Amino acid sequence: MSARQRVKFLVVVAVITSLLDLTNSFQPLFSLAGNTKTHRDITQMAVLRKTAGVCRDIAASEGRDFSLKIDNSLSADKVQRACSSRGTSSFLLSTMFQTSIANMYFSNAEVDVVLALSEKHHFDDETFQGGRDVITAGVSAVKASVKLENFVAGRSTLGRVCHTLQDFYSHSNWVELGNTAPFSALIKPDKPLTKLAGPNTPTCRNCAEGNCANNLLPDLLQQGLLTSGYFNIFSSAKPSGKCSHGGSFDRTSKQDPVGGISKDDVESSHGFLHHKAADLAVNATMELLEDIRVTIGDKNFLRLMGLTQSSVLCFVIDTTGSMSDDIVEAKRVSFGIIDSKRGTQQEPSAYILVPFNDPGVGPLIMTTNADVFKESISKLTASGGGDIPELSLSGLQLALTAAPPSSEIFVFTDAPAKDSQLKNTIIGLIESTKSVVTFMLTDDTARRRRRRSSHGVFRRALTQSDAQLYQDLAQASGGQTIEVTKGELSLATSIIEDSSAGAVVTVFQAVQNPGRPDNFPFTVDGLLKNIIVYITGASSLTFSLNSSQGVTQSSSQSSGPLFSLITVGNLRRLKLNTENQTGLWQISVDSNNPYSVKVIGQSSVNVIYNLLEAHEGAHRDFSLKEGRPLSGGNASLLVSVTGSETVRVTEVTLFDSSGPTEVNASLQSIGNGNYLVTFSGVPPGDFVLLLKGEDISSPSRSTPSSFQRQAATRIKTSSISVTSQTNITNIEPGFSISVPFTVAMTTNGVVNDSAAGTFTVRANNDRGYASTSPNTVTIEAGSGGTANGTVTLTVPANAASGTDVTLTIEAQDAAATDINYTVLRFSVVERVTDVTRPxxxxxxxxxxxxxxxxxxxxxxxxxxxxxxxxxxxxxxxxxxxxxxxxxxxxxxxxxxxxxxxxxxxxxxxxxxxxxxxxxxxxxxxxxxxxxxxxxxxxxxxxxxxxxxxxxxxxxxxxxxxxxxxxxxxxxxxx
Missing domain, CATH: 2.60.40.10 (Immunoglobulins)
Incomplete structure (x- = not known):
């Protein structure tokens, strides 16, 4: 792309994302009109109905009952419970299913931002063959991703494909032709597309005084010819006699024939047919899902949908010479988890292993077969590593992009990171995936100088700055840094067993750095069980725990009325042994050294959230935001409460545990446990998201019981804006792509037109593919406060079809005090040449x-x-x-x-x-x-x-x- 083309592209993108009423499809996520179906609604309905149908078929084949009624009233919780072989109300639900559905409808909505002017992605301008080609290529990419078990990438691609498929029913006259079933040829590329209106065939007449109910020509309807509306925001030109899409920003709709045929919402030109179009879009999406299901099989289909009752078990392990004891312990704890949970609802849904040393990282092992994982970890051997630092962050980067969102990842090492330049990339991926990273750091020398062991292998001492890097990453993710000796590791790995218990939620977490004595209140609700408190810090740290009933136990008591205490290294693990003590508890910590407090438990009631990018105007819709919210600006989130229909959120807060800053949000319920949350004027800082609410499930209570949940991943603001929008989602092996990006300085969340400065740029991808990018970009005076650059990414010719690649572009100010980033994900897919079925x-x-x-x-x-x-x-x-x-x-x-x-x-x-x-x-x-x-x-x-x-x-x-x-x-x- 030339400089001129790049400028033109960025101008177009700026126009697209700022126009009031540009959206030319079903509304992406939300609708102010309560009687309108959005892409989010359509996608969620289809996924829930098809997933429930697959579970029903599996239950029938196994001779089990399946009583759930499959209709549009389904919820993710209902489907997950019905699909469980237990199917009981007491069964603990994970958030993976709802997170996966959100991944699909967010990528669906992204098409309206990144590909808003692409006719073929919306079936505009009678581009039926082009639209089907988009679907064909996308479905092929989904199946290729599943073949390599890249389910996260498969979901994103599937969401985009569903957008194009769904738009056919709101943009064409398929509904007006009286069809009540999907147009199956759209997902069958070897079937002819018949009865298409020719390029010279008139299709519409003027709407009568704004009423477009009869603007399709009678001859078109009598002959059963298929057409779609023309759409353009820049030009009114369209072929003579052709229909327009319609709407205030479609300039073609002002030219004869005036009006449109869109059914995007109830207020569109053909809005009276909106619900019929939406229903057909649901059925068509289900038909597409069925095609994928039959191809990949029921088990992989449910994995693609994210229907799992448990989390993955993910280990990133240093394999250098001094790590032999750690490898043995990782093997022991993983085998224990596998053997104790095999065949149960808490059996890990997948196993991920990433070995690293120097100069090697990987290969990544991702499997659902526990025996394959056992074999892989058993083959690990410790060797080499005389130069001490290892590629720990490269290994973690690979795990973060391979694991499902919100995974727990455990890193075993006793060495500093040789690739510390990846720190900000790792933090960006943590914030994007919301995965929790815990470091198991072992060091026999307790940070004394390194010495040679009896086997001739150097023992590597971690300095305070070395450990601080890992602590910063753990803090960003809501994880922990456990520092123990090699001999103590077996006691510390109980934290891994805790996290693999299933349906683990964070009730409260705080970090004090620098340390100071403080009190930390938290609420225990009746839906919590197996509550555990972790406190990390120096050996001089003391604490006390006070229950809601006024009972107190201090750190000097290893066993008492409230908890059983295990202390190992810098970790104190408190296993609460009380039941039915709901209400307000408090932890008091006395230390002037840095420390952290974390309270977890098991519960179906959990919270997931996603940052949103607001688009002002008549539609006032949103898209998923990658990167950090802007300091001083507004921040919008979609918050979803899972696991209960009787819990409602009453308060959402951003708070900085290291200071007095607290920002309260305005809440708007959008149904089914979902809330649109808006923070106004978020100040600079590093925040955690805390939700409070009430459970009205117990009829015996005169007042609802309180609950609280905290999001693990921290939310950090930035005054730098980094944006990149490319219309490329798939890359062929052996080809390169150019990804344009823009850096801007902002004030109070708005681009500062008078700003100037130079920013360091880093572009990293998790596959190690060759790439080029500028080292810096400069915002010149008078440039409008922005600077542009391009990253070129080259995929090797031997890259397997179905491989996913994650590209992170980050920009840092000259003082190295502020940074922001954007994350883009691509799929490597061979060009589709074989579309003929056996x-x-x-x-x-x-x-x-x-x-x-x-x-x-x-x-x-x-x-x-x-x-x-x-x-x-x-x-x-x-x-x-x-x-x-x-x-x-x-x-x-x-x-x-x-x-x-x-x-x-x-x-x-x-x-x-x-x-x-x-x-x-x-x-x-x-x-x-x-x-x-x-x-x-x-x-x-x-x-x-x-x-x-x-x-x-x-x-x-x-x-x-x-x-x-x-x-x-x-x-x-x-």
């Missing part, structure tokens, strides 16, 4: 089934077919039985045209008279083959010239002379 040709079907169903287990039927992906296809990758309880055997032969042919032989007892076989090729194209046996009620079959017997469809059958059975077999390629 084809199936029946060879024969034979049946010898008795007429009495009670005797069906005594006889069998058989179905034989040839399956091929053609001479130019990518080849069949998997064949599975989608329906049927029979046996499938396959063999491979070469066809007459040189293509590989898979011969399918399926046999089953007559009690299972139906079969559906699913074939998936190497790029995810899906085909189905369906067969059925049913008792004959018609005339006898016809005998062929060859002496065989055929059904009315011409399929050769073998029929016993004593029982006439007709076998109807259809090959359905959908």
């Amino acid at each position: 084809t199936c040709h029946e060879v024969s079907t034979s049946a010898n089934c008795p007429s009495s169903s009670s005797l069906c287990a005594s006889s069998q039927w058989e179905f034989i077919a040839n399956l091929t992906d053609g001479i130019s296809g990518t080849g069949i990758e998997s064949i599975s039985i989608r329906q049927g309880n029979g046996t499938l055997n396959t063999s491979t032969v070469v066809g007459t045209g040189g293509e590989n042919v898979t011969v399918l032989t399926y046999s089953a007892f007559c009690c299972s008279p139906n079969v559906e076989l699913v074939a998936v090729d190497r790029v995810g194209n899906l085909g189905r083959c369906v067969g059925q046996v049913r008792q004959s009620t018609t005339a006898a079959p016809v005998t062929t010239a060859a002496g065989g017997t055929t059904s009315s469809r011409g399929h050769t059958l073998s029929i016993t002379p004593t029982l006439w059975i007709s076998v109807a077999v259809s090959v359905l390629w959908k």
Whole structure:
């Protein structure tokens, strides 16, 4: 992109994000009109309904009941409980499902910001083929991501694909044509797009005095021709006689034919059809999800949706010579967790292992198979490392981008970070993913000079500055820095077992640095159990805990009425042994050295939040904000309470535990436990998000009980704005992309037009791909307070399709006192060239089934077919039985045209008279083959010239002379 093009691009982006009424699709996230469905609503409805349907099918196959009614009233909590094999109200829910749904609808909404003027991404301007190409490429990328278990990247891509698919129903005349089912050809690229209005075919007439109900031409409707509205914010030009999208910012709608056909909301030109369009968009999204589900399988589909009852187990481990004891301990604690939780609801949903040393990092191991993880960690060996510093932050960077959001990550090391320049990148990823990082630091020398062990390996002493780096990262994430000797490590790893218990919530957390004596109140609610308090600090630290009933226990008592105490290294772990003591508690800490306090427990009631970017105007909608909120400006958040329909939030606060600063928010409930939270004039600082509310579930209480939850990740403000918007989401192996970005100085949340200065720029990606970027950018006087730059990222030719890459661009002021960043995520995807599904040709079907169903287990039927992906296809990758309880055997032969042919032989007892076989090729194209046996009620079959017997469809059958059975077999390629 040239400098001129870049300036033009950035101007367009600025116009797009500031215009009042630009959104030319279903509203992205929220709507002021309560009777309007948004992309967020549509996506969430489809995901919940399809996920519940998959769980229902799994329950049926396992002989379990599934009583949940599947309709548009579903919630994430209801679906998660119903999908649990327990399905009880006491079951503890994780936030992963709701976080994953949010990931999908936020990436869906992003299309309206980054790709607002792309006709094909919104099915504008009759770009039907272009829109389908977007869907085809996106679905291929989702399936490639799932194949490599990159579910986070798969969700983001899926959300964007759903936006384009959903827009078809609000922007085209599909609904006006009387269709009540989705246009399935949009997700089947080898099906023709028929009955499209030609480029010279008039489609609309002027709306009558603002009423557009009858502006589609009668001939268009009679012929059943498909069209969509034209949209442009810069020009009124459009082909003669064509429909416009409509709306005050669509300049084409002012030119004859005047008006539009949009159904984006109830106030649109065709808003009277908004709900029909939204319902069709829900069904179409479900159809797309079903295609993906059948391709990747039920287990991977539920992982893609984020439906899990537990967190991942994620270890980042230093493998240098002095770490042999630590590796043994990591192996012990992980094996203990695996063995104790295997087969239970608390079994980790996935296992992630990232080894590091110097100069190596990885390979990253991510698996759902506990035995694979066991084998991988067992193979780790400690060797080398004589130069002391290691690539610990590079290993952590890889884990942060691979693990699902809000994961707990544990880093084992006894060495300083050699790659400390990644500190701000790591903090940016922590703030973006909201993952919690805890460092297990071991040091036999207790920060004395390093010495050589009896094995000739250098013991590495961490200096105070070395440890401070890890402490800063842990503090940013809401994690901890545990400092112990090698011999004490086995006692400290109980913190890992605590976090893997499932549904762990943070009730309260504070850091005092510099240290000072202080009191910390926190509220215990009746929905909490297994409460644990962690206090880290110097050995001279003392404390006391006071319960809501006035009982006190001090640090001098290792066992008492309130807690059992374990002290190891700088960690004090208090396991509360009291029950039903709800109300206000208090921890009093006496220390002048830095320390931290953290209170956790298990509860289904938890809080997730996302920072939002507000777009002013008639629609007043939002998009997901990457990076830090601006000092002195307003900050908006979407806050969601999970796990209970009887809990409501009454107060949301940003507070700085190291000072008196506290900012209260205004709350707007948007239903189903979701709140739009707005902070006005957030001052500079480093804050935590604290929520308080009440639970009205207990009918025996005269007043609701109080609860509180705290977000683990800290929110830091900045006076620097870093923005980057690119219309590229997928990168082909062997290609480069250019990512433009803008740096600005702000005052009170607004760009300071008169500002000037030079900023250090760093661009890092988690895959180590080659990239170029400026070292600095300078805001010149008179430039409007902004400076532009470009990052070029090159993907190796051998990068596997489905790989995800996270790019972080950060800018720091000259004094190194302020920094901000933006995070962009891309998927590496090979160009889609094979869009043809595998084809199936029946060879024969034979049946010898008795007429009495009670005797069906005594006889069998058989179905034989040839399956091929053609001479130019990518080849069949998997064949599975989608329906049927029979046996499938396959063999491979070469066809007459040189293509590989898979011969399918399926046999089953007559009690299972139906079969559906699913074939998936190497790029995810899906085909189905369906067969059925049913008792004959018609005339006898016809005998062929060859002496065989055929059904009315011409399929050769073998029929016993004593029982006439007709076998109807259809090959359905959908």
